[in-house]
Amino acid sequence: MRIGLEPQCVRVCQNKSCRKLGAAKVLAAFQAHPIIGVEIESSRCLGQCGNGPMVLVLPEQVWYCRVSPEEVDAIKTRHLINGRPIQSMLYRKFHG
Ligand code: FES
Structure with missing residues (x-):
């Protein structure tokens, strides 16, 4: 955990396309053994369908x-x- 910074949030897309690719199990894996200061959120479509399961860290x-x-x-x-x-x-599209 990063001390002194704003809390982190992990968004795990749970919309149709990502669900088909196994996003429910990815979300469950993030929710298992929580990390203090890190929120895990089930997310609507993150706009990157077909490349999932998508995970966005804020x-x-x-x-x-x-x-x-x-x-x-x-x-x-x-x-x-x-x-x-x-x-x-x-994800190379945003981290080329
Ligand atoms: S369904 Fe996950 S990015 Fe669109």
Whole structure:
């Protein structure tokens, strides 16, 4: 967790396209073992259908695409706890 900064929020899209690609399990993985200071939100369509499950981390606006439940622990540990977004998993459209 980043101390002294505004709280983080992870939005996990749960709209139709992302749900078809397994977004419910991704959300469940984020909700398991909560991290203090990090909110997990079920989100409406994030406008990037077909690239899901989409995950958006705020306030830094870091986007992850095609996230699998198995990858969630890495996002939690490396990004949310240690503050280092995982470059190889970023959504290239916004993180070219
Ligand atoms: S359904 Fe997830 S981005 Fe549109």
